[in-house]
Amino acid sequence: MDTIRLFRHHIHAKLLLLGLIELGLVVAAVYASAYVRFGYDAVDQAYLHHLFWRAMLVGALVVFSMQAMGLYHRHLRANGFQLLVRIALSFASAAVVLAVLFYIAPSLYLGRGIMGLATIAAFGLIVLTHGFVYAGLGKGATRKRVLIYGAGRNAANILARMRRRSDWISFRLLGCIPAPSEPINIEQARLLAPEDSLAAFAARQGADEIIVAMDERRAAFPVDDLLDCRLNGIAVTDMLTFYERSAGKIKTDLLRPSWIIFSDGFSQSWRWRWCKRALDVAAAALLLFITWPIMLLAALLIKCENGWRAPVHYRQVRVGQYGREYTILKFRSMSVDAESGKACWASKNDARVTRVGRYLRKYRIDELPQLINVIRGDMSFVGPRPERPEFVNELAQELAFYDIRHRVKPGITGWAQLSYPYGSSQDDALEKLQYDLYYVKNGSLFLDLVIILGTVEVVLFRKGAR
Numbered sequence: 001m002d003t004i005r006l007f008r009h010h011i012h013a014k015l016l017l018l019g020l021i022e023l024g025l026v027v028a029a030v031y032a033s034a035y036v037r038f039g040y041d042a043v044d045q046a047y048l049h050h051l052f053w054r055a056m057l058v059g060a061l062v063v064f065s066m067q068a069m070g071l072y073h074r075h076l077r078a079n080g081f082q083l084l085v086r087i088a089l090s091f092a093s094a095a096v097v098l099a100v101l102f103y104i105a106p107s108l109y110l111g112r113g114i115m116g117l118a119t120i121a122a123f124g125l126i127v128l129t130h131g132f133v134y135a136g137l138g139k140g141a142t143r144k145r146v147l148i149y150g151a152g153r154n155a156a157n158i159l160a161r162m163r164r165r166s167d168w169i170s171f172r173l174l175g176c177i178p179a180p181s182e183p184i185n186i187e188q189a190r191l192l193a194p195e196d197s198l199a200a201f202a203a204r205q206g207a208d209e210i211i212v213a214m215d216e217r218r219a220a221f222p223v224d225d226l227l228d229c230r231l232n233g234i235a236v237t238d239m240l241t242f243y244e245r246s247a248g249k250i251k252t253d254l255l256r257p258s259w260i261i262f263s264d265g266f267s268q269s270w271r272w273r274w275c276k277r278a279l280d281v282a283a284a285a286l287l288l289f290i291t292w293p294i295m296l297l298a299a300l301l302i303k304c305e306n307g308w309r310a311p312v313h314y315r316q317v318r319v320g321q322y323g324r325e326y327t328i329l330k331f332r333s334m335s336v337d338a339e340s341g342k343a344c345w346a347s348k349n350d351a352r353v354t355r356v357g358r359y360l361r362k363y364r365i366d367e368l369p370q371l372i373n374v375i376r377g378d379m380s381f382v383g384p385r386p387e388r389p390e391f392v393n394e395l396a397q398e399l400a401f402y403d404i405r406h407r408v409k410p411g412i413t414g415w416a417q418l419s420y421p422y423g424s425s426q427d428d429a430l431e432k433l434q435y436d437l438y439y440v441k442n443g444s445l446f447l448d449l450v451i452i453l454g455t456v457e458v459v460l461f462r463k464g465a466r
Helices: 013-038 051-068 080-104 112-135 153-161 198-205 223-231 239-247 257-262 270-306 355-362 370-376 389-398 402-407 415-419 426-442 445-461
Strands: 003-006 009-012 144-149 171-177 209-212 235-238 313-319 325-331 380-382 411-413
Touching: 003 013, 009 013, 009 239, 009 445, 013 051, 013 112, 051 080, 051 112, 051 445, 080 112, 144 198, 153 171, 153 239, 171 198, 198 223, 209 223, 209 239, 223 235, 235 239, 270 325, 270 355, 270 370, 270 380, 270 445, 313 389, 325 370, 370 411, 380 445, 389 402, 389 426, 402 426, 411 445, 415 426, 415 445
Parallel strands: 144 171, 144 209, 209 235, 380 411
Antiparallel strands: 003 009, 313 325
């Protein structure tokens, strides 16, 4: 199994296992440190009562911090030193949160001796484990053996998307089987030519899964062969499901309304909406309380650069849930007359951005006033990026299923923002739409937590800012 669906979100099985193993290593380090510090008999005394739950708290904070630093991202690109730095930052972040928790709830306190020994032991174990796992990505006999049925445009798109080593962490491609009368767009070395039935050939190759990637299904679709494969225990997957599971997006060129109607997603219960709203208000209020000094400094810097009469905030109409328009608040990062002409996409090295604005965008500080929009109910903390009405009208005419993204509230951060760089064209909007549709289909508080933790990595390592 390459992914596990947890709370409707597809999680990479090996990376989930890695997280659970490292959680266990931290818990074991806390127990071992307690034995070293106080002796075997002392562990059962009142001072260390409920040690397991306190050790689990430490382990969970370390693992959450590592997720926030991108250490469980399947496409993480980091050398040994960068990996070490991220792990060190994870432990430092967890230590800060633990210090606050120990102050608020002294009963959770483990003692400096235990925490010091546990930190050293856990850090060493995780560095070794993480380094070993990432050095061996895409290797081993546990990878799923996959056949692609089709050798045309769709099959070529799959291979083009899976061009990195980390894309093959769970798959071993056996090859591509051309469909009858289909043009060949795959290199000769990847082509296979079965001499007998598809089911017999797949069984002889030891295939675990067949991905159906025919360019045209209306003619010569191998119903009987695929049915035999399915009944013989070989998984059969269509391209749309494959992309959703492996890439975290829904390909709009393959999407049909019937798939939306009969799928198990695209539904928001009242419980989910209520819990999400409560999380939005709590998170926005907490962040406003924490970041108000940064916001005050940003306002002063904008005034110093542009004059005391220059506006600090930038107000602009955006499209929200169900197509309703609202006014978004941001720190002004462009010149006052930046939008005097026709509305246009923001671009890399945009000349309209001020010197202070470049730093505000680089560290996402310009987004902080949107917390007020969240408290008002115009936005959510997590959701699709809100666009201007001019762009929405244009994109809704050009991109199929674009309006589906408006079934949920727009967000300050979102799955598309984490998964794809800043968009500045219609092609970028199409790519981001596919990630937005995945969020609308599979949205949950768990996925929101994953996105929030991932946003920490984006801010710290300044990914995708313009």
